Amino acid sequence: MNKRNLTVDVMDLLARIRANTPSEEEQALLETAINAILFITSTGQRYAFADFLKYLESSSPPPVVAAFKTREEAESWLNNHPEPPDSTLVLIADRYHTVAYIRELNHRRLLPLTVIEYHLGRLKREGLPPAAASFNTREEAESWFMNQSAPPEQTFIQIASDDYLAVFHRNVNHRAIYPFSMALDEEEPGEGDS
Numbered sequence: 001m002n003k004r005n006l007t008v009d010v011m012d013l014l015a016r017i018r019a020n021t022p023s024e025e026e027q028a029l030l031e032t033a034i035n036a037i038l039f040i041t042s043t044g045q046r047y048a049f050a051d052f053l054k055y056l057e058s059s060s061p062p063p064v065v066a067a068f069k070t071r072e073e074a075e076s077w078l079n080n081h082p083e084p085p086d087s088t089l090v091l092i093a094d095r096y097h098t099v100a101y102i103r104e105l106n107h108r109r110l111l112p113l114t115v116i117e118y119h120l121g122r123l124k125r126e127g128l129p130p131a132a133a134s135f136n137t138r139e140e141a142e143s144w145f146m147n148q149s150a151p152p153e154q155t156f157i158q159i160a161s162d163d164y165l166a167v168f169h170r171n172v173n174h175r176a177i178y179p180f181s182m183a184l185d186e187e188e189p190g191e192g193d194s
Contacts, residue, residue, distance in 0.1 A: 007046065011037050020048065051171065059126075060153040061119045061167055065099075067091040067174035071110070076109050091169070093177040120165060120183035128180070131158040138177070141166070145175050 011034050018030035040049045055063055065088045068074040074092045078084055078099065086101040096115035101108050132155045135141040141159050145151065151168040158164065163180040 007037050007049075014052060048171070058153065059123070062089055062096070062115055064089045064091050064096070064169055064174075066173060067094075067169060067172050067176075069093060074110055078110060084108055085181050089113070091172075091174065091176065094178070114184060116167075117184040118177055118181055120178060120180050121185050123165065124183050124185070128163055129156055131156050131163070134158040136160060141177060145177060151175065 014030050014034045014037075015065075018034070020025050021027050021030065031102050040046060040081065048125075064083055065076060066074075068077065068091065071092050074090060074125065080083070083103070084099050084101040086099060086103075088099050090097050090099060090110065092110065094116075096113045097110045098113050099108075100111055119136075133141075133144060135144065138159050141157055141164065145155075146156075151166070152168065153168055153169075155166040156163065157166050157177070159177075165178045165180065167176050167178065168174075169176070
């Protein structure tokens with residue numbers, strides 16, 4: 001399905017539902033949804049939205065908007081950004097963080113999240129497929145991964161008989177290798193609750 005047509009079709013559907021909804025409160029909610037899609041298309045976010053839809057259909061880790069080697073680099077980016085993207089995810093030394101930004105107070109923080117740990121735990125619970133490649137050392141694995149011209153979003157590998165996940169964050173051209181030993185075995189809070 002064409003993503004350009006998809007957004008137009010969704011906006012048309014929401015507009016028809018809104019026209020047939022007697023509740024003013026529900027009409028306002030539907031108008032907000034229409035405006036959110038209009039925001040996506042009018043700010044040039046259509047491809048990013050299409051990529052996000054692909055992520056939702058995949059079993060890949062959540063996308064990030066930036067990757068930094070050190071906390072200092074990330075803090076510099078955050079403090080110099082004219083309007084940081086609130087609630088988005090960034091990587092600092094390959095660990096997930098969320099951006100907290102309150103515009104009215106110019107409050108900016110980077111908060112660590114256990115996103116990759118939960119992701120690895122979910123993959124373990126589902127059962128790991130055979131490794132795509134095996135290496136004796138992490139250096140060999142990193143060299144192999146860096147030399148992949150178009151790596152998949154995630155690849156199961158082994159290093160010295162231990163399981164790892166090689167993750168390629170395409171939108172920021174960043175590659176990270178995570179050991180399954182850091183996986184959290186429990187489900188994320190709210191998962192499986194009834």
